[in-house]
Amino acid sequence: MTYCVGVLLDDGLVMASDSRTSAGVDNIATFRKMTILEKPDRHLICLLSAGNLSLTQSAVSLIGEWATGKKAELNINKAKTMFRVARIVGQALREVYQDDAESLKAHGGEFNANFILGGQIKGERARLFHVYSAGNFIEATAETPFFQIGETKYGKPVFDRLLKQSMPLAEAAKLVLISFDSTMRSNLSVGLPIDLLCYEGGSLAVEHYRQLDEADGYLAGIRRQWGEGLKRVFTGIAPPDLDG
Secondary structure, three states: OOEEEEEEEOOEEEEEEOOEEEOOOOOEEEOOOEEEEEEOOOEEEEEEEEEOHHHHHHHHHHHHHHOOOOOHHHOHHHOOOHHHHHHHHHHHHHHHHHHHHHHHHHOOOOOOEEEEEEEEEOOOOOEEEEEOOOOOEEEOOOOOOEEEEEOOOOOHHHHHHHOOOOOOHHHHHHHHHHHHHHHHHHOOOOOOOEEEEEEEOOOOOOOEEEEEOOOOHHHHHHHHHHHHHHHHHHHHOOOOOOOO
């Protein structure tokens, strides 16, 4: 299992992914699920992946191959909009499906691969998409400014209650890490390290990236303070009258 989050803000984007991959309780490994495609002063594109690791890696590799090819319609370096980039990611998934879906099915597997795509191409605003296994996608809006893939249920409530698109990047990053802490506490298949990218709209470059692991003091502080804060709020709420 995995957990990835993308948040669209007035000031840019916050993208984050865990690094745990498991195929049973005795087969756990660490793989990076964030891919950053940067061409300074031209575009900044970030992909977060969830699902079958071999499928998502194949799709990312295809996108990389196409970026060096002559077909403009499949080359992210020639894409003029993030919508076109989303189409390229979708096409990569469809091609991987054509190659691998039947073999997977024959061995009892299913085609499961999803991406959160965020970024900006010079000349347009930062944008955020969720690309599904079938290659179709939806775009984030002011009403729904975030996407999650993987193990989503534990980390969603904090976004529903607290996220505002007008949040500064650092505040949104704090909220994202709280969401990860809640998820990791309830599901052992999501784990450290966490890749965190905070993208300032208009910069067209990676300026704020960090990887957080067990030794990270800020992450440990979030775990402690969030837990203690929840206990204080819970204690401060009066119990119900059980007799009505």
